[in-house]
Amino acid sequence: xxxxxxxxxxxxxxxxxxxxxxxxxxxxxxxxxxxxxxxxxxxxxxxxxxxxxxxxxxxxxxxxxxxxxxxxxxxxxxxxxxxxxxxxxxxxxxxxxxxxxxxxxxxxxxxxxxxxxxxxxxxxxxxxxxxxxxxxxxxxxxxxxxxxxxxxxxxxxxxxxxxxxxxxxxxxxxxxxxxxxxxxxxxxxxxxxxxxxxxxxxxxxxxxxxxxxxxxxxxxxxxxxxxxxxxxxxxxxxxxxxxxxxxxxxxxxxxxxxxxxxxxxxxxxxxxxxxxxxxxxxxxxxxxxxxxxxxxxxxxxxxxxxxxxxxxxxxxxxxxxxxxxxxxxxxxxxxxxxxx
Amino acid sequence: xxxxxxxxxxxxxxxxxxxxxxxxxxxxxxxxxxxxxxxxxxxxxxxxxxxxxxxxxxxxxxxxxxxxxxxxxxxxxxxxxxxxxxxxxxxxxxxxxxxxxxxxxxxxxxxxxxxxxxxxxxxxxxxxxxxxxxxxxxxxxxxxxxxxxxxxxxxxxxxxxxxxxxxxxxxxxxxxxxxxxxxxxxxxxxxxxxxxxxxxxxxxxxxxxxxxxxxxxxxxxxxxxxxxxxxxxxxxxxxxxxxxxxxxxxxxxxxxxxxxxxxxxxxxxxxxxxxxxxxxxxxxxxxxxxxxxxxxxxxxxxxxxxxxxxxxxxxxxxxxxxxxxxxxxxxxxxxxxxxxxxxxxxxxxxxxxxxxxxxxxxxxx
Numbered sequence: 199x200x201x202x203x204x205x206x207x208x209x210x211x212x213x214x215x216x217x218x219x220x221x222x223x224x225x226x227x228x229x230x231x232x233x234x235x236x237x238x239x240x241x242x243x244x245x246x247x248x249x250x251x252x253x254x255x256x257x258x259x260x261x262x263x264x265x266x267x268x269x270x271x272x273x274x275x276x277x278x279x280x281x282x283x284x285x286x287x288x289x290x291x292x293x294x295x296x297x298x299x300x301x302x303x304x305x306x307x308x309x310x311x312x313x314x315x316x317x318x319x320x321x322x323x324x325x326x327x328x329x330x331x332x333x334x335x336x337x338x339x340x341x342x343x344x345x346x347x348x349x350x351x352x353x354x355x356x357x358x359x360x361x362x363x364x365x366x367x368x369x370x371x372x373x374x375x376x377x378x379x380x381x382x383x384x385x386x387x388x389x390x391x392x393x394x395x396x397x398x399x400x401x402x403x404x405x406x407x408x409x410x411x412x413x414x415x416x417x418x419x420x421x422x423x424x425x426x427x428x429x430x431x432x433x434x435x436x437x438x439x440x441x442x443x444x445x446x447x448x449x450x451x452x453x454x455x456x457x458x459x460x461x462x463x464x465x466x467x468x469x470x471x472x473x474x475x476x477x478x479x480x481x482x483x484x485x486x487x488x489x490x491x492x493x494x495x496x497x498x499x500x501x502x503x504x505x506x507x508x509x510x511x512x513x514x515x516x517x518x519x520x521x522x523x524x525x526x527x528x529x530x531x532x533x534x535x536x537x538x
Numbered sequence: 539x540x541x542x543x544x545x546x547x548x549x550x551x552x553x554x555x556x557x558x559x560x561x562x563x564x565x566x567x568x569x570x571x572x573x574x575x576x577x578x579x580x581x582x583x584x585x586x587x588x589x590x591x592x593x594x595x596x597x598x599x600x601x602x603x604x605x606x607x608x609x610x611x612x613x614x615x616x617x618x619x620x621x622x623x624x625x626x627x628x629x630x631x632x633x634x635x636x637x638x639x640x641x642x643x644x645x646x647x648x649x650x651x652x653x654x655x656x657x658x659x660x661x662x663x664x665x666x667x668x669x670x671x672x673x674x675x676x677x678x679x680x681x682x683x684x685x686x687x688x689x690x691x692x693x694x695x696x697x698x699x700x701x702x703x704x705x706x707x708x709x710x711x712x713x714x715x716x717x718x719x720x721x722x723x724x725x726x727x728x729x730x731x732x733x734x735x736x737x738x739x740x741x742x743x744x745x746x747x748x749x750x751x752x753x754x755x756x757x758x759x760x761x762x763x764x765x766x767x768x769x770x771x772x773x774x775x776x777x778x779x780x781x782x783x784x785x786x787x788x789x790x791x792x793x794x795x796x797x798x799x800x801x802x803x804x805x806x807x808x809x810x811x812x813x814x815x816x817x818x819x820x821x822x823x824x825x826x827x828x829x830x831x832x833x834x835x836x837x838x839x840x841x842x843x844x845x846x847x848x849x850x851x852x853x854x855x856x857x858x859x860x861x862x863x864x865x866x867x868x869x870x871x872x873x874x875x876x877x878x879x880x881x882x883x884x885x886x887x888x889x890x891x892x893x894x895x896x897x898x899x900x901x902x903x
Contacts, residue, residue, distance in 0.1 A: 331867075337815070343808075344857070345856070352851075477684050508702075513698075520691060
């Protein structure tokens with residue numbers, strides 16, 4: 199069964215063999231960009247009020263936290279790892295923030311660094327366990343997922359609404375640009391995170407180590423790259439990004455709730471994959487992740503505009519897109535199937 | 539496992555074999571959990587017969603644990619091939635939703651034929667879903683975690699689509715039998731789970747199938763070279779896992795006489811993986827223990843029951859489970875074991891040093 203399919207796959211990929219590897223890795227990214235453009239133009243033709251810059255900005259306002267989380271996930275996936283704890287970490291951050299600010303009256307200026315520290319430290323701890331004891335990242339972050347979600351419930355099983363004036367003030371601030379367009383403060387933070395991540399990945403030694411580690415871990419080790427500290431650092435980055443994403447979600451929702459961000463780890467992974475990052479690591483673009491987040495947001499927007507479609511179509515479409523892109527990745531990478 | 543080197547010379551052969559048995563630790567943990575419950579609930583072990591049915595906390599654990607045992611059973615074979623199946627939770631939801639949707643729209647919901655058609659429908663769709671996973675993993679060579687992630691994401695949407703976002707309630711006596719009925723005084727679900735476990739054990743241990751699966755998990759390339767059709771076997775285990783999940787989905791929806799696309803089987807994949815790992819099957823594949831998995835599933839179910847009995851909010855079981863995962867994985871980790879053993883070996887006399895390199899090599903391999 200598998201050999202027939204493998205040869206069929208080989209036949210299918212033959213046209214791409216002549217394309218240079220550099221271009222080949224960009225094909226999913228180009229597909230995503232085209233997809234986004236097509237979705238936007240079809241949406242503009244079908245729905246009134248779709249064709250406006252504010253719709254695009256709203257995508258960022260509604261998905262800024264996902265963008266930050268997905269950027270963190272990109273770091274981990276580039277090294278060939280996976281972080282399943284991000285959704286729970288986001289929920290824990292909303293919960294911690296709401297709890298400390300509302301029930302204990304802590305100032306926001308103290309809570310924000312604390313939450314970021316908790317995120318980064320737990321990410322680093324998971325990275326340390328993964329590296330030191332050579333346990334699969336999947337299982338360690340799964341435990342992290344359980345732990346963070348469980349801690350949410352130990353804080354409170356109810357939703358905590360935030361009425362603190364500083365927090366609501368930040369949440370309701372609109373930054374106006376030309377033509378009456380506006381964004382929220384979290385959007386600015388999310389875009390800043392994206393720029394920082396881009397610079398770090400493409401213009402620093404740490405970024406090169408991340409790519410090298412994902413390309414081939416034993417080669418990276420033999421080259422004398424700091425494999426252990428890089429691995430711990432990417433999980434710390436992912437933890438930090440999910441804590442920050444949690445803070446942004448707190449501003450967006452103005453509440454802390456243990457059920458916030460259910461399944462966000464999947465959205466983050468989906469955005470990364472749709473953005474052209476290989477799940478096996480070593481190849482990908484953080485700007486592609488931003489495109490991936492926009493595609494996910496666009497699906498949601500189209501489903502909203504359509505009105506007759508139920509929200510669960512969003513999940514089905516995301517699943518279908520994930521399928522297409524993973525198969526595309528498989529065909530592009532041109533490697534022999536692992537099953538053989 | 540850590541006690542083995544220390545006692546090996548002093549203890550007799552039987553004790554050594556018992557101490558080294560891989561089911562010892564899961565069995566001891568289960569026993570300790572059960573005894574712990576006795577402290578908080580004095581009639582914990584009492585099993586009564588009422589109206590010809592068995593009642594009691596132990597029976598409850600078995601009955602509510604039956605779906606988890608089934609899902610974990612399928613997961614064991616998948617993990618034995620070095621894979622993982624994240625889509626079982628969604629399959630559970632889809633199977634329950636399909637069966638209930640069929641029964642609720644049927645002309646005669648109470649007839650046995652309707653029930654059998656619903657079951658066949660659910661199993662048929664599960665077969666297709668399993669084949670899809672199997673094709674991605676063995677045909678296209680996608681990593682299992684990624685391949686099954688797709689169905690995990692989309693599956694809940696599909697289940698919601700089938701139930702139209704509602705909770706479908708059904709009243710069908712034959713369907714109620716699967717998850718909530720009794721047969722020969724025993725809960726039918728427990729008998730069904732036991733029969734499927736026994737059948738799987740028979741097929742994998744009394745034929746070469748189990749060995750072939752372990753060989754594919756141990757080294758896919760080598761098993762292909764010796765002529766094992768790894769692709770077909772891989773696809774088979776994903777189909778098996780999906781079918782097990784579907785039966786579990788039928789049980790869950792039948793027990794509560796309703797299908798909930800959103801919550802049915804939520805996070806059961808994590809519990810199942812946990813059960814398999816606690817039962818001594820390593821995530822690195824190549825070896826599996828069905829008995830261990832059953833014990834593991836019972837441990838998870840007892841843990842949930844215990845937390846509930848203690849009056850702790852049930853949601854906090856997640857924290858306990860997280861610690862169990864970490865501890866079990868650390869104990870399974872060769873590196874961790876090597877570090878602990880090395881610390882132990884600093885004190886013994888010199889005669890032991892000769893054996894050290896050999897042991898270290900074994901640990902590396």
